Amino acid sequence: MAGRSVARQAGPGGVPEVVVMRLPQYIRVLSSLMAQGVNIVSSQRLGEILQVTPAQIRKDLSYFGRFGKQGRGYRVRHLIMELKEIMGLDRRWNVVLVGVGRLGRAVLSYPGFAPEGFHVVAAFDADRRIIGRTVGNLKVQPVEELDETVMERGIGIGIVGVPGPHAQGVVDRLVGAGVKAILNYAPIAAQAPDGVKVRNVDPVLALQTMTFYLLGEDDEA
C-alpha cells in the first residue's frame, strides 16, 4: 500500500513536531467532511476550516509525499487513510494507566479513548486499599508490576492519573519501564528525557487562562 512506503520514508526525525501536531486535526476535519458526503476537498477549503493557509497544508503534506494533483484537490477518503497510516492511527494502541484514585477513575470513565483505538488494558496504583479492586473492568495491579506488564505486552503509551506531587515520579517510572508516550493528567509540567513524548491534559490550567478576561464582567462571586 502506498501509504506504508510513504510512512517508511518519513521517519519521525525528518518531520517537524508542529506538523505532527497538526495532522490529527487534518484527519478529524477530513473525517467530518467525508461524513458530510464530501469526496474531494481543496487545500483552500481545508485551510479555511483549519484556519491555516492552503500553502501550509500543502507543505505539511509534502513531508509525506504527494497527495492530490495541483488544482485538483484531495480525495478525502484516500487522504484520511494515508494520514491515519502515516500517523499510526489505523491501529489499536494499548495503554497503561497509573493512578486509580479520583483522577484516575475520571480518566477511566472518559468515553473518548476506545472509539479512537486507545484501550486502557492495565491500571496500577501504589495504594494497598485500591490494589486488587476492579475498576472499569480492570483489576488494579500494584505499581511494582508496571515494568513487567509494559514489557510483556509491548505497551508504548502510559497515562498518569496520580495527584501532582507523585506525578513526576510516575513519569520517571513509566520511562524506566520503556513507555515512549505519556499523557499526563496531573497538574504539573512533567519532564521526560529526549525520545519520550509527554502531553499534558490540564483543564484547570485552561480555565485559569480565561478568568483574566472575565474580570470586570458581572459575576456572583
Next chain:
Amino acid sequence: MAGRSVARQAGPGGVPEVVVMRLPQYIRVLSSLMAQGVNIVSSQRLGEILQVTPAQIRKDLSYFGRFGKQGRGYRVRHLIMELKEIMGLDRRWNVVLVGVGRLGRAVLSYPGFAPEGFHVVAAFDADRRIIGRTVGNLKVQPVEELDETVMERGIGIGIVGVPGPHAQGVVDRLVGAGVKAILNYAPIAAQAPDGVKVRNVDPVLALQTMTFYLLGEDDEA
C-alpha cells in the same frame, strides 16, 4: 492592596494572550516553591523550572508593574498573591456544564476543579431521560433554562460536555446566554465570536499527536 490597582492598570487589551497563558503556570511553579519553603526566587531559577528565559519572565511580569528588585529576586508569597489577583484566581468562579451524558459525567467526576475555585453549580442536558436526575449533587436542568440560570447567577464560564456533533450548537447557545469563557471537551475545534475565549480539552488529540513517534517501536497491535 497594590495588586488590585496593578490589576486595574493592566486591562485585558494591553496584555498579549501568550502572557496570560503563561501566568497560571508561573503561579503553579511559585506555589510549589512556596510549599518547599522557598521565600525568594530569581528570574533565573524560575526560568529554569519553566523553561523560558529570565528575560521573558521579567518582560511578562512587567505588563503588571514591577515585582521584586533587580538582582534581589522575587518574594514568592507576595508574587503568588499579586498574580492570583491579577488573573482573577483569588476568588470563586461558578461554572455551568452543558451535557451530562458519559462525557459530561466524566467532567463532573474530575476532582481538580473545586480545589482551584471552579465550581460547577448547574448542569444542563437536552435529553428528557437525563433531565431531573441528580448527578454529582446537581439536578440536571433542561437546556432551555440555560439563559435564565446564566443571567440570574451572573455566570461567566461554561463547560461543553456534549458529543462532537452537538458541541458547536452548545457553544453558540452558551455565547447567546452571555458566557465569556468556554471549556470545550468535545473533539471539535469550537468557534466563538471575538470577546469569548474557548479552550479545548482534548486528550484523544493529545494521544494522536504521539503515536507517530511510536511507529517502529515494538507493540502488540
